[in-house]
Amino acid sequence: MNKKISLGLALSLIAIASAVTFILTSFFSLQSFNKTVVDVSEKGKKYNSLQTLDSYVREHYLGDIDENEINDGILKGYISGLGDKYSKYLSEEEYLTEQNEGAGQLIGLGLTLMEDESGYIRIAGMIQDSPVAEAGLREGDIITLIDGISVLSVGFDESVEAMRGTEGSEIRLTVRRGGVDKDYTFTRRSIEEISVTGEMISEYVGYIKVTGFKKNTPQQFMNALERLTSNGVRALIFDVRDNGGGIVPSLSECLDPLLPEGVIATAEYKDGHSETIVYSDDTMLDIPMVVLVNKNTASAAELFAASLRDFAGAYLIGEKTYGKGVMQETTEFNKNGAVVLTVARYKTSLSDCYDGVGIAPDLTLANENPENDDQKNKAVDIAYSLIQ
Helix, strand or coil, X not given: CCCCXXXXXXXXXXXXXXXXXXXXXXXXXXXXXXXXXXXXXXXXXXXXXXXXXXXXXXXXXXXXXXXXXXXXXXXXXXXXXXCCCCCEEECHHHHHHHHHHHCCEEEECCEEEEECCCCCEEEEEEXXXXXXXXXXXCCCCEEEEECCEEHHHHCHHHHHHHCCCCCCCEEEEEEEECCEEEEEEEECEEEECXXXXXXXXXXXXXXXXXCCECCCHHHHHHHHHXXXXXXXXXXXXXXXXXXXXXXXXXXXXXXXXXXXXXXXXXXXXXXXXXXXXXXXXXXXXXXXXXXXXCXXXXXHHHHHHHHHHHHHCCEEEECCCCCCCEEEEEEEECCXXXXXXXXXXXXXXXXXXXXXXCCCCCXXXXXXXXXXXXXXXXXXXXXXXXXX
């Protein structure tokens, strides 16, 4: 039997529902408004403090004020205030340098520099196709003057910074060898960075060293891999010691030919959603693999090692890795500089995130005799033992 309600009761129920809806809407709107007021108030305090500081400095500071430097400094300070060692603000010049480095292009002379015990700069290495190599400089040479200024007078860090410059600009170096000083003038130029080298270290074992994952790394990696596989390699050693990471898409391209089909690694963002960052197709190199790692193996290099262990059964040798499992995103800012911001954590789809923890190798082995490279020698032994 159907029950009917009066028109008056229906109108009353509608009125009550409307009132409840109004009360709830008002409540949440008030909460949102109060939060907005607090946010605006807090932001106002920050801006007022900055304005007060700016007025004080402009009134009392003895030196000259560079407005561009001030602006960059403010933005750098904001990002620094996050307390995240991986996030940073880049000035226009710094952003350009980072873009070149990420692309595997270096603007300069192609030198690797170290502080000598004398206080001068010692050449620790150089790229073969570089101005300094062509001029006959050697590893172990000492740089004493840069554009006529003594390295001892300004210090190592400032001297190294002075060696940076734009493509096509000149720099004068005084180089000491065997107690004799000689002057050189070089023109800075763009130099392709070699991040992958490979060689057969025995009849059946190949060795590939990756120093970083740049935009040009995948092509170099594939060239080395194809050369070794064509030589009949039956086991591979990958060396990512002292590899600080790099670009995740480049890492993905390097892993693709080595691993089975499927999702290899994912990134989880602030809002909780996940994205695939490394995916492999159905082409796989099915041979034993050994990976050399150390405390300076970080970020994408750690993900490289973890992915090979999880999906190809690779054997890890060396030291516990650095422990950087967070991803940064670089965004252009005001058409000049850029913000590098930590936006996600990443891991392989089979293991936990190693951020702040590191990856423990299957065999922990210190390199007590670097000249003999005990870790690499042990990797060769393990590789031979894995060949069927």
